[in-house]
Amino acid sequence: MRIAIAEDSAILRAGLAELLAGRGHRITAAVSDAAALLEAVAAEAPDVAIVDIRMPPTHTDEGIRAALELRRTHPDVGVLVFSQYVETRYAARLFADHPAGVGYLLKDRVAEVSSFVDSLERIRHGETVLDPEVVAQLMRSSGQHRGLDTLTPREGQVLELMAEGRTNVAIAEHLFLSAGAVEKNITAIFGKLGLAAAPGDHRRVLAVLKYLQA
Amino acid sequence: MTNIAAPNAALHLPEPDDSRMAEGAAPYRFLTGLFQRQTWREFLYHFAALLLAPFGFAYAVATVSLGASLAVTVVGLVVAAALIAAARYWGTVQRSLAASLLQQHVAEPVPFRPKPGFFGFIRSGLADSAGWRAIAHQSVSFVVSVTAFCVSITFFATGLGAMTHWIWYRYLPLQQAADGSWHRGAQLGMDYYIDTPPRQLLFAAIGAVFLWLLWPALNHGFARLQAVLAAGLLGPTAASLRLRDVEHSRNRTVEDADARLRRIERDLHDGTQAQLVAIAMKLGDARDRLSGQETAPEVAHLLESAHGTAKDALVDLRDLARGIHPPVLNDGLAPALETLAAQSPVRTSLVLNIAARPAPAVEATAYFCAMELVTNAVKHARAEQIRISVRTAGNRLQLHVGDDGRGGAVLSRPAPSGHRSGLAGLAERVAAVDGTLHIESPAGGPTNVTIDLPLDPERP
CATH class of the missing domain: 3.30.565.10 (Histidine kinase-like ATPase, C-terminal domain)
Incomplete structure (x- = not known):
């Protein structure tokens, strides 16, 4: 994979670059702010860009804005937004328009290196990756969201795993269900959330978004 | 109200304006007062003050009488509170008049700050010392303004008239004295007419003294009285200034504390959190790389436990930092x-x-x-x-x-x-x-x- 990194902490930036290069990926750019990232991507488009949320100058949501800008200008570049905290509003903004090929992970997740690299691969292939912590938060407060409170606990679990970007097969494995049972649950979720028949992936994304746009 | 500040109360304020108060008014000179610009400005002030005085006085009277008679009802209390607080506007008008014509720069009183709630407003309004002092000023300055105008204009007109008598006496009608003689000129007392050159000269000299020396001095004296009144009644009281200073410093303390917490959170985020993430990441990487190889189980265990500790520390640190100041x-x-x-x-x-x-x-x-x-x-x-x-x-x-x-x-x-x-x-x-x-x-x-x-x- 070709990977661009925008992270203002030098130690983390260097560490990430070293780690990913050590696993055979190519780092196209390792920069410390949003403007430099946009320039670097314009010069050489990576497969995935890793973007820290808080970067200079204001240290608030530069990363989210840069990610949205990247989605607009380079829709084929996957974006992983990297955050110290879970902020549901930021996540909602990020996933509002084109959630395919977008991820939102806590920085802690790099500690599980293999699964972190795996997340990058999934984003590269157009999947959506949501941090389990975000999903857990959304599930906890999901009772407030219209439609979601009608889901059975099992359907809730399936939706949670969908939100993490898992495939039907992975969900089936995780919950010890048959592929057919997962399929049935998903159909029920779509029905309860009022998602009209459309290409499957699209509806999956919409179902996940239902979490975020409460 | 009792909190009447010394006229120099404004000097307590750290605003640069205040120095003007001391140096703004040029010292009055007795002999050349007539030719000082300040004298004419003060004269103009007496005119303006006379025009304002009846309205201000009527407001003060209305506030006190209306407030007292309406106070038996709750609505009446609201009206009274509002009237008292609004009297500050009279203070504002009088302050700007004093500033532009008397060179007396009086600092604004501490702003009206009603306590929250309906009864808070009533209490604050009824007890608004700046409002009450503005009302007191309207009452006192009514008397002073009318007196000042009358005295000043009388001395001015008398002096000017006497000085120029030798010009305009010829337009006076002829008058017959008791002895039957005819005279043309001002009559002072019984049969004393200003119609001979020595008398004209004397009369003009008296007029000159009035206009040159007496009028400017009286005019200036009343202007100073008005200035002192304005400074004493329309400025902030020393007590309210002290209170404001205390509030300022407390707000600064709150802001400082808030800024310090933000900085600590930022430092944690930029420093410790980033370092911990890097450590956890490297430990994870090391563990992954060793997993396929032949290693001592103790080493693998150590690595695993260090990795777990680093991750736990990250979670703890995140909660701590969020508690300090959520970004x-x-x-x-x-x-x-x-x-x-x-x-x-x-x-x-x-x-x-x-x-x-x-x-x-x-x-x-x-x-x-x-x-x-x-x-x-x-x-x-x-x-x-x-x-x-x-x-x-x-x-x-x-x-x-x-x-x-x-x-x-x-x-x-x-x-x-x-x-x-x-x-x-x-x-x-x-x-x-x-x-x-x-x-x-x-x-x-x-x-x-x-x-x-x-x-x-x-x-x-």
Whole structure:
């Protein structure tokens, strides 16, 4: 994979670059702010860009804005937004328009290196990756969201795993269900959330978004 | 009111304007007063003051009589409070008049700051010392203005008339004295006519003394009296200035504390958190690389445990940093509360109606209050549903947190050991930015807490 990194902490930036290069990926750019990232991507488009949320100058949501800008200008570049905290509003903004090929992970997740690299691969292939912590938060407060409170606990679990970007097969494995049972649950979720028949992936994304746009 | 400041009260203010007060008015010179610009400005002031005086006096009389007669009703109290507070506008008019014509720069009194609530407004209005002093000024200055104008204009006209008598006497009608002789000229006393050259000369000399020496001196004397009145009654009192200084320094302390917390959070984020992430990442990488190879189980175990500790430390540090200052608060209260509601383990509804962005210290106060109240509702009240609502109205921000738990929350006094309940801590936090906290929590529930904060404690 070709990977661009925008992270203002030098130690983390260097560490990430070293780690990913050590696993055979190519780092196209390792920069410390949003403007430099946009320039670097314009010069050489990576497969995935890793973007820290808080970067200079204001240290608030530069990363989210840069990610949205990247989605607009380079829709084929996957974006992983990297955050110290879970902020549901930021996540909602990020996933509002084109959630395919977008991820939102806590920085802690790099500690599980293999699964972190795996997340990058999934984003590269157009999947959506949501941090389990975000999903857990959304599930906890999901009772407030219209439609979601009608889901059975099992359907809730399936939706949670969908939100993490898992495939039907992975969900089936995780919950010890048959592929057919997962399929049935998903159909029920779509029905309860009022998602009209459309290409499957699209509806999956919409179902996940239902979490975020409460 | 009793708090009448010394005329130099304005000098307490650290504003650069104040130096002008001392040097602005050129020293009055007795012999050349007539030719000083200041004398004519003061003359003009007496005209303007006379024009204003009846209206100001009528306002003062109306306020006192209307207020006293209406005070038996609640509505009457509101009217009286409003009239007293609004008397400050007369003060403003008089201050600007004194500043432009008398070179007397009087500092503005400390702004009117009604206490929140209906009765708060009544109390603040009725006890508004700046308003009362403006009313007192209108009454006193009415008398002074009328007197000053009459005296000044009389001496001016007399002096000018006598000095120019030798020109205009010829237009006077002929008058017959008791002895039958005819005279043309001003008549002073019995049969004394100013119609001979020596008398004309003497009369002109007297006029000159009036116009040159007496009129400017009297004119100036009354102007100084007006200036002293304005400075004494329309400026801030020393006590109110001291209070304002204390409030300033307290607000600065609150802001400093808020800024310091932000800095600590930033330092944690940029330094320790990043380092820990890097450590955890490298340990994870090392573990992954070793997993396929032949290694001593002790080494693998050590690595695994170090990795786990680093990850735990990250979680702890994140909670700690968020408790110090949630970074999303930099984006405003709305996203911070949204995140708070989303993270609440029980069903939490949020209604936001924030028209203006509060000062950072107020946002932090509102956020931490909401956080503490939600924690209480979950932990102590065992609530199943929490409602948070925030709205701004005028220059106030109202935070309301209600839950359906078992109630019984009380605002206890700090224990002798210095340990405070969470609610007492909240009350202190709220008071630090001049807010109020109202708790309604009967045993058995529900609990409703309302917190009222100024949007900006510096400009209430």
